[in-house]
Amino acid sequence: MAAARRKTNTEDYLRMYSQMVRIRTFEDNANQLYLSAKMPGLTHMYSGEEAVAVGICEALTDDDKITSTHRGHGHCVAKGADFRQMFCELLGKAEGYCRGKGGSMHIADQSHGNLGANAIVGGSMGIATGAALSAKRLGRNDVAVCFFGDGATAQGLMYEVMNMAALWKLPVIYACENNGYSEYTATAEIAAGSILKRAEAFGIEAHQVDGQDVLAVNDLAQKLVARARNGEGPFFIELLTYRYHGHHVGDINRDYYRTKEEETIWKEKRDPIVNFGAWLAKEGIASEEELKTIRDDIRADAEAAVAYALDAPYPPGSEVTMHVFADNDAA
Amino acid sequence: MREITLSKAVNEAIAEEMRRDPAIFLLGEDVAEAGTPFKVLSGLVEEFGPERVIDTPISEPGFMGMAVGAAMTGSRPIVDLMFGDFIFLIMDQLCNQAAKTHYMSGGKLKVPLVLRTNLGATRRSAAQHSQSLHALVAHIPGLKVALPSSAYEAKGLMKTAIRDNNPVVIFEDKLMYNDKAPVPEEEYLIPFGEAAVLREGRDVTIVATSSMVQVSLKAAEMLAADGISAEVIDPRTIVPLDEETILESVRKTSRAIVVDEGHQSFGVTAEIASRISEKAFYHLDAPVIRMGAMDVPVPFSPALEDLTVPTPDGVAEAARRIVRGETRDAA
Numbered sequence: 001m002a003a004a005r006r007k008t009n010t011e012d013y014l015r016m017y018s019q020m021v022r023i024r025t026f027e028d029n030a031n032q033l034y035l036s037a038k039m040p041g042l043t044h045m046y047s048g049e050e051a052v053a054v055g056i057c058e059a060l061t062d063d064d065k066i067t068s069t070h071r072g073h074g075h076c077v078a079k080g081a082d083f084r085q086m087f088c089e090l091l092g093k094a095e096g097y098c099r100g101k102g103g104s105m106h107i108a109d110q111s112h113g114n115l116g117a118n119a120i121v122g123g124s125m126g127i128a129t130g131a132a133l134s135a136k137r138l139g140r141n142d143v144a145v146c147f148f149g150d151g152a153t154a155q156g157l158m159y160e161v162m163n164m165a166a167l168w169k170l171p172v173i174y175a176c177e178n179n180g181y182s183e184y185t186a187t188a189e190i191a192a193g194s195i196l197k198r199a200e201a202f203g204i205e206a207h208q209v210d211g212q213d214v215l216a217v218n219d220l221a222q223k224l225v226a227r228a229r230n231g232e233g234p235f236f237i238e239l240l241t242y243r244y245h246g247h248h249v250g251d252i253n254r255d256y257y258r259t260k261e262e263e264t265i266w267k268e269k270r271d272p273i274v275n276f277g278a279w280l281a282k283e284g285i286a287s288e289e290e291l292k293t294i295r296d297d298i299r300a301d302a303e304a305a306v307a308y309a310l311d312a313p314y315p316p317g318s319e320v321t322m323h324v325f326a327d328n329d330a331a
Numbered sequence: 332m333r334e335i336t337l338s339k340a341v342n343e344a345i346a347e348e349m350r351r352d353p354a355i356f357l358l359g360e361d362v363a364e365a366g367t368p369f370k371v372l373s374g375l376v377e378e379f380g381p382e383r384v385i386d387t388p389i390s391e392p393g394f395m396g397m398a399v400g401a402a403m404t405g406s407r408p409i410v411d412l413m414f415g416d417f418i419f420l421i422m423d424q425l426c427n428q429a430a431k432t433h434y435m436s437g438g439k440l441k442v443p444l445v446l447r448t449n450l451g452a453t454r455r456s457a458a459q460h461s462q463s464l465h466a467l468v469a470h471i472p473g474l475k476v477a478l479p480s481s482a483y484e485a486k487g488l489m490k491t492a493i494r495d496n497n498p499v500v501i502f503e504d505k506l507m508y509n510d511k512a513p514v515p516e517e518e519y520l521i522p523f524g525e526a527a528v529l530r531e532g533r534d535v536t537i538v539a540t541s542s543m544v545q546v547s548l549k550a551a552e553m554l555a556a557d558g559i560s561a562e563v564i565d566p567r568t569i570v571p572l573d574e575e576t577i578l579e580s581v582r583k584t585s586r587a588i589v590v591d592e593g594h595q596s597f598g599v600t601a602e603i604a605s606r607i608s609e610k611a612f613y614h615l616d617a618p619v620i621r622m623g624a625m626d627v628p629v630p631f632s633p634a635l636e637d638l639t640v641p642t643p644d645g646v647a648e649a650a651r652r653i654v655r656g657e658t659r660d661a662a
Contacts, residue, residue, distance in 0.1 A: 110436070137383075326438070
């Protein structure tokens with residue numbers, strides 16, 4: 001484990017562990033809701049990538065903005081969202097973050113600075129960069145983090161906005177979650193050359209980090225967020241990680257694009273939660289038993305939230321025409 | 332009353348609003364020192380500085396996306412899109428992001444931005460700099476669409492657009508930038524969804540938008556000489572559309588012609604004609620006539636281009652035929 005700062009950081013470490021467990025637990029429940037046909041539509045699991053969202057979001061404040069992706073539950077939880085409103089949204093219920101209008105791929109939680117997941121791959125890169133422009137222009141101190149996958153590096157929008165971010169020194173961090181697959185295609189088949197060097201071509205400082213190591217991610221994120229706040233941005237991070245599930249919950253038979261052996265290696269040797277838990281125990285920060293209590297409490301929370309969401313009412317039909325347009329304040 | 336050009340009217344509207352609200356900024360290609368190719372924005376960078384009048388690279392999706400993110404985070408951007416034809420480049424950011432964010436977030440996020448661009452053929456600019464694409468945008472729920480037909484409307488609608496809490500697209504007629512009209516010195520706003528009855532008449536209602544308003548007013552003059560009394564209505568905004576003013580007029584005249592510079596098929600003329608037919612059917616003495624641009628890419632040669640757009644002669648002739656009852660046979 002990199003960047004061990006054991007002395008005073010116990011609370012931070014345990015929160016990072018809890019947040020990662022919360023994401024995994026959320027996803028396990030969401031998957032179950034899909035498999036039992038209780039959830040409308042599909043969803044994309046973040047399981048396996050928890051250290052990325054948590055390592056970065058733990059370096060942010062509520063005023064800092066993030067934009068998220070179709071695989072966005074992890075970012076949402078890591079930025080502070082509540083299980084109940086998230087499950088309600090996944091089930092299309094009125095108490096969901098978006099009153100059931102967005103669903104899994106559009107959860108936004110602006111009270112914690114989450115400007116929303118996005119169902120267009122790469123679609124939020126302009127939004128994150130614009131949030132950074134807004135912060136700079138309005139003299140605010142916040143930083144924007146744009147989460148996206150390796151698949152989104154194939155979108156032209158990314159290069160347009162990185163160019164402007166670099167020209168105008170915007171406080172934005174591009175966080176590329178490279179999980180090795182662009183939907184059902186290996187990244188090597190869709191990305192020529194080096195992803196990092198693409199950012200460097202704009203004069204953007206770019207880093208690669210082990211996305212399964214929450215402390216390494218957090219350590220780098222802390223430094224870059226502080227520097228971005230100080231006007232030294234933008235930055236680019238490539239986080240090497242792995243997606244445990246298929247592209248979405250329905251992508252079950254995936255032997256044609258990746259092997260079971262590969263999946264097993266990542267799950268058994270490189271799991272960010274198991275490895276971090278083992279490190280916490282080894283360093284004497286928390287006992288196995290304490291970690292189990294954390295996991296059990298979170299499991300109970302999630303189950304209660306699922307039960308609540310299943311029983312919660314749908315929005316009334318009258319809401320279908322609400323929110324097409326925002327009201328205008330009296331001039 | 333003083334007369335100023337449409338170009339000057341837009342410039343004044345933006346300058347007045349920028350003085351009022353520091354959250355407003357402008358971005359686009361060559362908006363600063365160049366003041367746009369049409370010189371509409373000349374002088375603004377001198378008054379407001381390059382922090383608020385921002386020259387961008389030629390990256391339409393990029394700066395449109397950034398405007399969406401900025402609008403979601405406290406800024407009120409005005410995006411300058413040099414030619415209306417370039418709207419195809421920004422469709423994802425405009426239609427998937429800006430238009431839907433408020434709805435998808437269940438009303439949590441707002442996108443108060445103005446996209447100002449233009450329409451209009453007969454400038455000998457060929458098929459990629461001459462289109463009138465407002466119907467495409469009007470088709471997408473969540474976007475408001477304003478179509479000023481003179482300097483007076485251009486100023487009043489722009490000020491209203493800037494104060495609106497939603498994405499508003501304003502299409503100016505690029506052939507009218509140097510046309511003068513009376514514009515009050517004192518501040519005024521034109522509310523959205525309020526059509527203007529520009530000329531009263533008994534025999535036929537001509538609903539005309541943007542560039543086609545002047546064409547229709549000229550046609551009405553010609554018709555008056557023939558003893559035909561035409562009422563000319565400018566909806567001013569097509570989203571929202573002031574249906575009632577149009578229907579009220581048709582109930583009086585019993586005949587209607589809709590004139591718009593977008594392509595005739597699947598466009599604004601079709602929408603307005605169908606609403607008249609649905610809601611004033613028993614008042615009609617003849618089928619509603621639609622006059623749009625021909626369904627061809629705009630050709631370069633003046634000999635061809637001039638054939639593609641409705642003219643005063645064409646509108647007057649259609650009005651004579653509808654008044655004489657010659658169009659009933661087609662029904």
